[in-house]
Amino acid sequence: MSESKFQTQLIKEIKRMLPGCFVLKNDASYLQGVPDLLILYKDRWAMLEVKVSEDARVGPNQAYYVRTFNALSFARFINPENKEEVLDDLQHALTF
Numbered sequence: 001m002s003e004s005k006f007q008t009q010l011i012k013e014i015k016r017m018l019p020g021c022f023v024l025k026n027d028a029s030y031l032q033g034v035p036d037l038l039i040l041y042k043d044r045w046a047m048l049e050v051k052v053s054e055d056a057r058v059g060p061n062q063a064y065y066v067r068t069f070n071a072l073s074f075a076r077f078i079n080p081e082n083k084e085e086v087l088d089d090l091q092h093a094l095t096f
Helices: 003-017 062-072 083-095
Strands: 022-025 037-041 044-050 075-078
Touching: 003 022, 003 037, 003 044, 003 083, 037 083, 044 062, 044 083, 062 075, 075 083
Parallel strands: 044 075
Antiparallel strands: 022 037, 037 044
């Protein structure tokens, strides 16, 4: 499965999991390395960097931004192999 297809399915799953949330796709050409998705839910937010697999290359600045945004709220790398764990953590972070 391509990263784009995984991301599309992931967005649909997040919207089902968090009704009323907004999932915004970030523009990597604007800020290199910023995570792919911004999730806004009620008064909370999270960011996800989507990867096609757990072995996928991490681009310049991606690890920095995931660490930085995780310290502020919630941010993770997500791929098909860790999807369930990350979505559980995301739901917990945004709803509790």
